[in-house]
Amino acid sequence: MGLKQIVIDAWGWANYKPVYSDPRGMPNRRAFPEAAASWVPAGDERRLAAYKLLAAYVNNQAAELAQYTNPDADDRREFGDPSMFVETTLANLLGREQTITVPGAEQAGTADETVDQAMAERVQTLLRAWAEDELLETRILQTERKAVTLGDGIYLLAWDPGKKRVRLKSFDPGFYFPVLGEDDDGADYPTRIHLAWDLPEDPKKGLKPRLRRITYELDWIRPATASGVDRAGRAVRAPLMTEATDTEPSQPAIGPGDIPGADGFIARQYPWADDLSYVTCYLTDATWDLGDLKAGHDVDDLPMAKARYATNANGEVLDRLDLMADFIPLVHVPNTVPDAQEHWGTSSLAKNLQTFDEIAGTDTDSAKASATTGSPILAVAGRVASNRRSELTVVPGMVVELGEGGRMDSVDTSPQLAELRNHRTDLAERAATVARLPAVSLGTVNPSEVPSGYALEISLGPLASLIGFMRLARAPKYDLLLKFVQRLSLAGQAPDWAGVTVQRARLAFGSFTPTDKAAVLDQIVKAFEAGVMSLETAIRTLTEAGWDMDDAETEIAQIQSRRFEQARFLADATGSTEAVGDYLGIDIEPDPTPPVVQLPPAGLPGAEDADDEDENPASETGGNDR
Structure with a gap:
């Protein structure tokens, strides 16, 4: 019907x-x-x-x-309101800076440093160096702009043997096709993920419209394979076989380091795991001509017989290539915490689209009304007849001749234009309320109109709750990303990562609210002097308040190197020259121990004379003669 x-x-x-x-x-x-x-x-x-x-x-x-x-x-008429909302939300979400931290690293370098703290500090240094080389801040901005706008963002990690480091890429979520079964929980990590997109026709190169699909799949560890070609001349991977002997026939070979199990399964010891693992991640990168794809096939069941497999820089055919890792190096970042059993996030624009339509309609009507306001409609009565056409075009300095009793009237549309502008202001405020973006965050409030800092803090309450929920959705995803970076660095045998134990690292977003630096500094100084706040916490709080510090650990070391009065108290309390040197960050050689005075034993010749001389020192110098 x-x-x-x-x-x-x-x-x-x-x-x-x-x-x-x-x-x-x-x-x-x-x-x-x-x-x-x-x-x-x-x-x-x-x-x-x-x-x-x-x-x-x-x-x-x-x-x-x-x-x-x-x-x-x-x-x-569209004047960029949705884009402004996206950029404002994105700026508040990311804060002033993003910092990689590893718990325990701040305690490294102290006198009571443990092995775990030293490892945490080493991993933190390596991750920060990797982030600088890989332009992590730019990658985050690219992905988070997609997540805020579309509801989802995608990171892809891969080991680059040429650069000897993990590479990080940002993908459009429209290319992302996870395989989620009917009985699967959408919050669980998928075991099979496709990245797929159309490739346009290229007549110059003789290429037809194509579909490219990159597949990552977790599966049981299989026997080893090598690059080869099939009978049709396609590049494929073929199983490696052992050499036949007099007692045993040729059979599939297992990869180096793999452990054959008695139950027929193959196990592998990964450098980041304590137990044996029986799964690995396989990579397939294939292309199809769209003309070869008939109805009934979707991205998950394309005919592999018509696929053309890609080859990487090492010459390996990407046909179920074993990546030697028990995880899929891809991280999906939802903009919001998904609903129960759901996998996808929600765009920050979603609930405001109708408001944006109303704003665009009001802008369109205002543009039309402004045209009649700037060039008013005139009605002329009693005009003197002439050879000119009946319709007049009003221009500056124009003279209109009117007959007896004639008059000229104009239609004033400025009140309607003013009402349209007021209506647009109401719609903009409604959109900001729905998006939980207060006027102060949008920059539409005069700072002189804010009565106090407390009032400003209260007005930022909706924004704080919004950013809190958005960061809650991202926290486990960035923990996972930094864990994957460590694992891939170990799998790729990066020289600087030798002997590293994978640590739990987190990406901390900076402060997004305006702060009174003088008031914050006064509070921190009082708390630190009262002994209720450590120096580490004080430095971290100042950094979050917007104080420019390149590295908190370096700042702490520089402060302590000049606190000589505190070093003297430490020396009096411990009596340890080594502890004072560690506190000041310098090498102090301990004072040499003075030799013990050896007095001659009593009864030996000269002992009594020495005692007499000690008792009457003036006898030798003639001190009684004046």
């Missing part, structure tokens, strides 16, 4: 858009051809269309999509 089907899912917030939801609840195929590709699973069609819809709003192109169902949408 053509009744509209109501679909409530993670992307139901866009159902009000006719271009997104037809009577069947599916996106318009002409507006979203990418989502309707034959290889896209049916369950991902609405997700991909929602990504394109959100990207159009951020790029001021929502009107272009709307034209597929509303031809009059071409005059829609």
